[in-house]
Amino acid sequence: VEGLVRFLTHLAILTEIYGILALTLNFQFGLTGLANFGHVVFFMLGAYTSTILLLVAHCSFPVALLGAIIVSGIFGFLISIPTSHLKSDYWAISTLAFAEIVRKVFYNENWIVGGGYYRGGAYGIAGIPAPLDHYFSSGMYPFFYLAVTSFFLLAIYLLLEKLTQSPFGRALKGIREEEVLSEALGKDVAVFKMKAMSISGALAGVAGSLYASYMGFVGPDQFMPLVTFVVWAMIVVGGTGSNRGALLGALVIQVFYSSTRYLKDYIPIGADRLASIRMVIIGVLIILTILFMREGLVEEKKKHYKL
Amino acid sequence: LNLIQIIIDSLIRASILCTLGIGLTTVYDILKFANFAHVELAVAAAYIGFFFNVTLGWNIFISAIIAIILTGLMGIVFDQTIFKRLRSVNPVITMIASFGLAIALRNGFRAIWGPRPKTFAIGLQKPILFLGARITMVQILLLGITVASIIILHLFLHRTKLGKSLRATSDNPNLAQARGISTETTIKWTWFIAGALAGLAGILYGLETQIEPDMGFALIIPVFCATILGGLGNPYGAMLGALALGLAENFGIYFNFGQIINLGGLLHLIGPLWIPTAYKSTIAFSILIIILLARPRGILGRKIRKE
Numbered sequence: 001v002e003g004l005v006r007f008l009t010h011l012a013i014l015t016e017i018y019g020i021l022a023l024t025l026n027f028q029f030g031l032t033g034l035a036n037f038g039h040v041v042f043f044m045l046g047a048y049t050s051t052i053l054l055l056v057a058h059c060s061f062p063v064a065l066l067g068a069i070i071v072s073g074i075f076g077f078l079i080s081i082p083t084s085h086l087k088s089d090y091w092a093i094s095t096l097a098f099a100e101i102v103r104k105v106f107y108n109e110n111w112i113v114g115g116g117y118y119r120g121g122a123y124g125i126a127g128i129p130a131p132l133d134h135y136f137s138s139g140m141y142p143f144f145y146l147a148v149t150s151f152f153l154l155a156i157y158l159l160l161e162k163l164t165q166s167p168f169g170r171a172l173k174g175i176r177e178e179e180v181l182s183e184a185l186g187k188d189v190a191v192f193k194m195k196a197m198s199i200s201g202a203l204a205g206v207a208g209s210l211y212a213s214y215m216g217f218v219g220p221d222q223f224m225p226l227v228t229f230v231v232w233a234m235i236v237v238g239g240t241g242s243n244r245g246a247l248l249g250a251l252v253i254q255v256f257y258s259s260t261r262y263l264k265d266y267i268p269i270g271a272d273r274l275a276s277i278r279m280v281i282i283g284v285l286i287i288l289t290i291l292f293m294r295e296g297l298v299e300e301k302k303k304h305y306k307l
Numbered sequence: 308l309n310l311i312q313i314i315i316d317s318l319i320r321a322s323i324l325c326t327l328g329i330g331l332t333t334v335y336d337i338l339k340f341a342n343f344a345h346v347e348l349a350v351a352a353a354y355i356g357f358f359f360n361v362t363l364g365w366n367i368f369i370s371a372i373i374a375i376i377l378t379g380l381m382g383i384v385f386d387q388t389i390f391k392r393l394r395s396v397n398p399v400i401t402m403i404a405s406f407g408l409a410i411a412l413r414n415g416f417r418a419i420w421g422p423r424p425k426t427f428a429i430g431l432q433k434p435i436l437f438l439g440a441r442i443t444m445v446q447i448l449l450l451g452i453t454v455a456s457i458i459i460l461h462l463f464l465h466r467t468k469l470g471k472s473l474r475a476t477s478d479n480p481n482l483a484q485a486r487g488i489s490t491e492t493t494i495k496w497t498w499f500i501a502g503a504l505a506g507l508a509g510i511l512y513g514l515e516t517q518i519e520p521d522m523g524f525a526l527i528i529p530v531f532c533a534t535i536l537g538g539l540g541n542p543y544g545a546m547l548g549a550l551a552l553g554l555a556e557n558f559g560i561y562f563n564f565g566q567i568i569n570l571g572g573l574l575h576l577i578g579p580l581w582i583p584t585a586y587k588s589t590i591a592f593s594i595l596i597i598i599l600l601a602r603p604r605g606i607l608g609r610k611i612r613k614e
Contacts, residue, residue: 033399035399035402035403037406082596082599082600083599086599088398088399088402089335089340089341089398089399089402089539090535090539090599092341092399092402093341093528093531093535093595094595094596094599096527096528097528097532097591097592097595097596098592098596100528100588100589100592101589101592101593104585104586104588104589107585108583108585108586225524226410229406229410232403232406233407236403236407272417272421272422273417273418273421276414276415276417276418277414277418278414279410279411279413279414280410280411280414280415280418282407282410282411283407283408283409283410283411283412283414284407284411285407286403286404286406286407286410287389287404287407287408287411290393290400290403290404290407291389291392291393291404294396294400
C-alpha cells in the first residue's frame with residue numbers, strides 16, 4: 001500500500017507539472033492559434049535557470065523560481081519578435097528550431113563560473129536542492145511537494161481562466177479565428193502574439209523550476225522534442241481552447257504514460273521497446289482524435305449570438 | 308583545409324536535402340500543409356531496404372527499388388487514410404496530425420529494429436583520390452542518381468501530360484478541375500512521387516552513413532530550412548536551397564569569423580573565431596531563423612496569391 005501511495009503521489013506531481021505545460025501551450029495554440037512545436041524550450045529554460053540560481057548563486061527557492069519565470073518569459077518575448085508575423089507552418093518550424101538550438105547550448109556548454117560551480121553539458125547537473133526539505137521526513141516530503149505544485153497549478157489555472165475571459169483573451173481568440181479581421185478592427189496582432197508568448201512562456205518556466213527541484217537532476221536528454229509532443233497530445237486529446245480540457249488531457253496522457261512503464265514486469269517486452277510502443281500509441285491517439293473527435297474530450301465553451 | 312573536399316561534402320549533403328525537399332515542397336504546394344512526417348518516409352525506405360538487403364540477403368539495387376516503390380505507395384496510403392479526411396480543415400490541424408504520424412512512425416521503427424544503427428550489406432567503401440579529395444563509389448553514385456532524378460523530374464513535369472496536370476493543379480486547382488483534370492488522381496500521384504523521392508533519399512543516406520530510427524528527425528529542420536530558403540511550394544527553389552544550405556553547413560565550420568570583425572586584417576580586435584564543430588547542426592537552424600526574419604516567405608518565395 002505504501003508503495004502504491006508513493007507512486008500515486010509521484011504521478012500526481014508529474015501530472016500537475018505537465019498540467020502547467022499543457023495549460024500554457026493551450027494558451028498559445030488553443031486561444032491564440034500559435035502552433036508552437038518547441039514548447040519544451042520554456043520548460044528547459046525554467047529548469048536550468050532555477051538550477052543554476054540554486055547551485056551557482058546559492059539563491060533560495062523563491063528567488064530561483066522567480067528567475068525561471070523571468071528568463072523563460074523574456075525568451076518567449078524574444079522568439080516572438082522575429083516570428084510574430086509568420087504564417088503558422090513557418091512559425092511551427094522556427095519554434096522547433098529555437099528549442100533545439102537552446103538544447104544544443106545546454107548540451108555543449110559546461111563552464112565554471114567565478115566562485116560558484118556550473119558543470120552541465122551532456123551529463124546534466126545533479127544535487128539540485130528541494131525547497132524546505134529539512135523540515136520534513138523523506139516519507140512525508142512528497143506530500144508537501146504535491147501541495148506546492150497543486151498551489152502553482154491552481155494559481156496558473158485561475159490566472160489563465162481570468163485572462164481567457166478578459167477582453168485580452170477575446171482579442172486573442174479573434175486573432176485565432178480571423179487574423180486579418182482583427183487587424184482591420186485595430187488590434188495590433190503582432191503585439192498581442194508577443195504578449196501571449198511572454199505570458200505563457202513565463203508560466204511554463206514555473207513548471208521547469210518545479211520539475212528541476214522535484215527530480216533533483218536536470219540534463220539535456222530530459223528536454224527532447226518528444227516532451228513538446230507529449231504536451232501536444234495532452235491538449236489535442238483534452239480539447240484545444242479549453243483550460244479544463246488541457247488539465248484532463250494532462251491527466252489522461254500522464255496516467256497512460258506512467259502506468260504503462262510498469263507493464264514490462266508483466267509482459268516480456270524490453271523497457272526500450274515498450275517506451276517506443278508507448279509513443280506509437282500516443283501518436284496514433286493524436287491522429288484518431290483529430291480524425292474522429294476534433295473537439296477533444298472537453299469542448300471549448302463558445303458563446304453563440306443570435307442576430 | 309581542402310577546398311575540393313568541402314565542396315564534395317557540400318554536394319553530398321545537398322543531394323540528400325534536395326531529394327527530400329522536392330517531395331516536401333510539392334505536397335505543400337498542392338495541399339498547403341507542412342508535412343512533418345515526410346522525412347519519416349525516407350527512414351521507412353532505409354529500413355525496408357535493409358530488410359530485403361540484409362535480412363533476406365537480396366541484391367542492394369533490387370532492395371532499393373522495392374523500398375522506393377513501397378514508400379511511394381505508403382505516401383498514397385497515408386493520404387487516403389489520414390490527410391484526405393482533413394482536406395477542408397485548417398492546415399494547422401493537418402500539420403499536427405502529420406506530427407503525430409511522424410512520432411508514431413519513428414517510434415515504430417525503433418520498436419521493430421531497435422535503437423542501434425544498421426548498415427546495408429555493401430561492405431567497407433574504399434575512398435578513391437580525386438584532386439586531393441577522398442570520395443567513395445557510393446558517394447559518386449549518390450551524386451549521379453540525384454542529378455539524374457532531378458532531370459527526370461524536370462522532364463516529367465514539363466513534357467508529360469501527367470506532369471502538366473500536376474503543375475496545373477498546383478497553380479489553380481479549381482481551374483484545373485474545370486478543364487477535366489481529376490484533382491484527387493493528381494494528388495495521389497503527387498504523394499507517390501514525393502514518397503518515392505523521400506525513399507530514394509533515405510536509401511542514399513543510409514548507404515552513405517547508417518540507418519537509425521532518429522535519422523529522420525535530425526533531417527527535419529535542415530530539409531525545411533532548404534525548402535523555405537527556396538520558397539515553400541517551389542521544387543526548383545528546394546534544389547537551390549539545398550545547395551545553399553549544404554555549402555553553408557560545410558563551409559560554416561571552416562570560416563574564420565574573426566576576420567570579418569577585424570575587417571579582413573585591418574584591425575586586431577579579436578583572434579580567430581570559428582563555429583565549434585559541436586554546433587554544426589545549429590547552422591541550419593540559425594540560417595532558417597535569419598531567413599524568416601528577412602524574408603518571411605523564403606528567398607524565392609512566391610508572391611501571395613489572391614484567392
